[in-house]
Amino acid sequence: MAIPEEEVTLLDYSVNGSIDHRGLPAGKYSTGGWRSAWYIIGVEVAEKFAYFGIACNLITYLTGPLGQSMATAAVNVNTWLGTALMLPILGAFVADAYLGRYRTILVASLIYILGLALLTLSASLIIMGSSEQSNDASAKPSFWVNILFFCSLYLVAIGQGGHTPCVQAFGADQFDSEDPKEVISRGSFFNWWFLSLSAGISLSIIVVAYVQDIVNWAFGFGIPCLFMVTALVIFLLGRKKL
Numbered sequence: 001m002a003i004p005e006e007e008v009t010l011l012d013y014s015v016n017g018s019i020d021h022r023g024l025p026a027g028k029y030s031t032g033g034w035r036s037a038w039y040i041i042g043v044e045v046a047e048k049f050a051y052f053g054i055a056c057n058l059i060t061y062l063t064g065p066l067g068q069s070m071a072t073a074a075v076n077v078n079t080w081l082g083t084a085l086m087l088p089i090l091g092a093f094v095a096d097a098y099l100g101r102y103r104t105i106l107v108a109s110l111i112y113i114l115g116l117a118l119l120t121l122s123a124s125l126i127i128m129g130s131s132e133q134s135n136d137a138s139a140k141p142s143f144w145v146n147i148l149f150f151c152s153l154y155l156v157a158i159g160q161g162g163h164t165p166c167v168q169a170f171g172a173d174q175f176d177s178e179d180p181k182e183v184i185s186r187g188s189f190f191n192w193w194f195l196s197l198s199a200g201i202s203l204s205i206i207v208v209a210y211v212q213d214i215v216n217w218a219f220g221f222g223i224p225c226l227f228m229v230t231a232l233v234i235f236l237l238g239r240k241k242l
Contacts (some may be wrong), residue, residue, distance in 0.1 A: 033174060033182065037189050039238035040171040043109065044193075045200035046231030047163045050116060050224035052201045053208035054156060055081065057220070065126045065217060066149065067140040080153055087161025094162070101170040108162025109232045115155030116225035122149040123217040168193060
């Protein structure tokens with residue numbers, strides 16, 4: 001017995017009224033679910049890898065290559081961390097009121113990559129000027145190198161502020177809350193989410209901090225930048241599945 005067209009339509013599309021990247025009703029067999037959730041988990045793992053790769057060793061960079069005192073470095077680190085923790089409030093407002101979660105993630109990723117690229121550039125400039133500093137133990141990076149560093153550091157904070165309130169919720173949106181099977185999958189999504197994030201953060205603290213201390217800071221900042229670029233490309237490749 002043939003299924004009426006109305007019932008086929010109901011079965012093929014998300015029950016909770018979700019839409020796809022074109023603004024059309026989301027089809028269950030072409031969008032959402034695990035096929036899209038892994039793209040979202042991937043971009044967030046890269047973001048946390050980058051964030052903790054910078055944050056875990058930042059005070060060492062400030063007291064080392066930038067030549068700041070421990071007290072000044074502590075103030076700068078705490079100010080940056082506090083700003084980064086507050087910015088998700090603004091990011092959530094922008095996503096809900098103007099851009100939506102998908103576009104906010106894209107814009108935040110681009111800002112993030114710009115910040116990481118400029119951070120790598122600032123570290124490279126310090127390395128290139130290290131030959132002059134080796135002749136003068138009191139020499140410090142120029143005013144403009146410091147400005148470049150702090151501008152890039154706060155660009156990273158802005159990018160993080162757009163990611164944090166959007167990505168996890170956007171991942172949960174990929175599962176139909178009105179479908180009993182997808183409700184179970186959504187519970188599993190949060191388990192895999194936190195497992196993947198914990199693995200990414202642990203890897204970042206071990207690998208990036210080691211590269212920063214043993215190799216050089218330009219590579220230490222460049223690796224998170226490369227991760228973010230790769231994650232954004234993969235995220236864009238999965239656009240039609242979101």
